[in-house]
Amino acid sequence: MPQLEPWQWALGALCAFSVGLAKTGLPGLGILVVPMIVLTVGDARKAAAWLLPILCTADVFAVVYWRRHAAIGRLWSLAPWALAGMAGGAAALSLQERVLRPMVGAIVLIMLAAYLIRRRARNPAAIAPHPALYGIAAGFATTVANAAGPVMNLYLLSKRLPKEEFIATGAWFFFVINLxxxxxYAAHGLFSRQSLVFDLLMVPAVFAGALGGRRVVEHISPNMFEWLVVALTALSTWFLFR
Structure with missing residues (x-):
């Protein structure tokens, strides 16, 4: 059993609930979990491994629930570049976390600026970033910090998908990537018995959040959904620089 203080257990449960909510209703919320899990675990490097099984659990729920809406074809051009980014991220895991996190934040800011510029352009397709940029950035960010959410959200927004397809397609991407x-992480010795017990105890909170996310997305208009994702992405980037 992990030796955590009551406030750490409470914060961990909030993390798990937020992950579930993000996977089925508010995609931009997921990145806010990154700093919270670091506070819960107390070790920024190991926090990614404590969070990964929670993410995988929520991925399963999201994939099953949104299975009829996924636009899998949108991901084929992204997949090889994401794997390349993951290879770079795996090599970078030996770097200090205080170096990696600002790097991820800078990537997200560049992507966010590109999205906003593209949205205001008269011919958005003419300035759309190549999938390679999104894929490498997402693969790197998810490997070093479980922080690919903002990058992937911006990629899916650029495809102008309906909100149901947006969530479903992102769910499939992260389901495969997280597995x-x-x-x-195992090769770097980041998993432990304590981390896995913690993850098992967080499963009810994940499912509670996932059920809540389903209700949220049903009551959000497409335009509000888009700007909510943008706002949460911008807010979450601030945490990456802290």
Whole structure:
């Protein structure tokens, strides 16, 4: 059993609930979990491994629930670049966390600026970033910090998907990517018995959040959904620089 203070257990449960909520209703919320899990665990490097099984649990729920809406074809051009980014991220795991996190934040800011510029342009397709940029950035960010959410959100927003397809397609992307990260983290010795027990105890909170996310998305208009994702992405980037 992990030796955590009551406030750490409470914060961990909030993390798990937020992950579930993000996977089925508010995609931009997921990145806010990154700093919270670091506070819960107390070790920024190991926090990614404590969070990964929670993410995988929520991914399963999201994939099953949104299975009829996924636009899988949108991901094929992204997949090889994401794997390349993951390879770079795996190599970078030996770097100090205080170096990695600002790097991820800078990537997200560049992507956010590109999205906003593209949205205001008269011919958005003419300035759309290549999938390679999104894929490498997402693969790197998810491997070093479980922080690919903002990058992937901006990629899916650029495709102008309906909110149901947006969530479903993102769910499939992270389902595959997060499973791929398991051997990488295991090779670096980041999993432990304590972390896995913690993750098991957080499952009810994940499902509670996932059920809540389903209700949230049903009551949000497409335009509000888009700007909520943008706002949460911008807010979450601030945490990456702290």
């Amino acid at each position: 791929t990260k398991i051997p990488i």
